[in-house]
Amino acid sequence: MNETREKLVEVKNLKKYFPIKTSMFKKGNQVVKAVDDVTFHIYKGETFGLVGESGCGKSTLGRTLNRLYNPTSGEILFDGKDITKLNNKELQPFRNRMQMIFQDPYSSLNPHLTVEKIIDEPLEIHTRLSKNERKEKIIDILEKVGLKKEDLDKLPHEFSGGQRQRIGIARALSINPDFILCDEAISALDVSIQAQVINMLEDLQSELNLTYLFVAHDLSMVRHISDRIGVMYLGKIVEISKSEELYDKPLHPYTQALLSAIPIPDPIKAQNSKREIITGELPSPIEMEKGCRFRSRCPFAKPICAEADPQLKQVDDEHYVACHLY
Numbered sequence: 001m002n003e004t005r006e007k008l009v010e011v012k013n014l015k016k017y018f019p020i021k022t023s024m025f026k027k028g029n030q031v032v033k034a035v036d037d038v039t040f041h042i043y044k045g046e047t048f049g050l051v052g053e054s055g056c057g058k059s060t061l062g063r064t065l066n067r068l069y070n071p072t073s074g075e076i077l078f079d080g081k082d083i084t085k086l087n088n089k090e091l092q093p094f095r096n097r098m099q100m101i102f103q104d105p106y107s108s109l110n111p112h113l114t115v116e117k118i119i120d121e122p123l124e125i126h127t128r129l130s131k132n133e134r135k136e137k138i139i140d141i142l143e144k145v146g147l148k149k150e151d152l153d154k155l156p157h158e159f160s161g162g163q164r165q166r167i168g169i170a171r172a173l174s175i176n177p178d179f180i181l182c183d184e185a186i187s188a189l190d191v192s193i194q195a196q197v198i199n200m201l202e203d204l205q206s207e208l209n210l211t212y213l214f215v216a217h218d219l220s221m222v223r224h225i226s227d228r229i230g231v232m233y234l235g236k237i238v239e240i241s242k243s244e245e246l247y248d249k250p251l252h253p254y255t256q257a258l259l260s261a262i263p264i265p266d267p268i269k270a271q272n273s274k275r276e277i278i279t280g281e282l283p284s285p286i287e288m289e290k291g292c293r294f295r296s297r298c299p300f301a302k303p304i305c306a307e308a309d310p311q312l313k314q315v316d317d318e319h320y321v322a323c324h325l326y
Helices: 058-065 088-097 115-126 131-144 161-173 191-208 219-225 243-248 253-260 267-272 303-307
Strands: 007-020 030-043 047-051 073-078 098-101 179-183 211-215 228-233 236-242 313-316 319-321
Touching: 007 058, 007 211, 030 058, 030 211, 030 236, 047 058, 047 219, 058 179, 058 211, 088 098, 098 161, 115 131, 115 161, 131 161, 161 191, 191 211, 191 219, 211 219, 219 243, 228 243, 228 253, 236 243, 236 253, 243 253
Parallel strands: 047 211, 047 228, 098 179, 179 211
Antiparallel strands: 007 030, 007 073, 228 236, 236 319, 313 319
């Protein structure tokens, strides 16, 4: 079935390295390998979740995919077109189709602009609609995200955090994108508001046929919204699977440890559940040695783990893992 599904985004051997300044005692050019040889794809109309510890490269991968960062090497195919080497002018048609919802609903909105102006900016830049047509569209979008026409002339400080994030979502939707990067889009919100925003994103996806890359560290929320999930560790994707299968049958030791850390609301079940505690030394993202990056913290590490970097291999339908145990 999946062979017939159309891919909107394909990432092939993508790398994003950040050069760092070296001291007078260290020679050579050092880099942080934030994204290191990552390959995956996202189908049209699906939500692909991306999880991992803070600093693993999730947000960098998303922003490189959206060409907010220039990739070091590799390919990013958007609807079949390689966009990695396009200049700003050539990227313009793709900018319309790829939008982003930022993590912080406070700093991502200009405090000096009204709601109408915030949402109108991308419309004014990317469309040829008249001022009246743009206003009608803005009112329609506001209603879609649960706000009112009366909110048009208000400033961001007059809204709660959840309402501000709705304004950010409305801005992302304004030019009818196909793909939206949700970069920790709910992490700054209260738990009750998170559920409302997630449900709204799902409704909008169904109504507008949107495709999401949902970057988050809240594993329970990612399970709820995602069709498939990728697990990142120090710049690498170590496992990809359908959402339910990943939670029911995690294969990589790092994935198993992550999922075992999810809080269990039932105290009796929590007491009887087995916890996989990650121990050991976290490798430096600068001086990466060959071999598996998780081996210094893995209870199942073998000699081959220090000799060869494991590659993603398919172990089941839509289930891939990068581990020498498989």
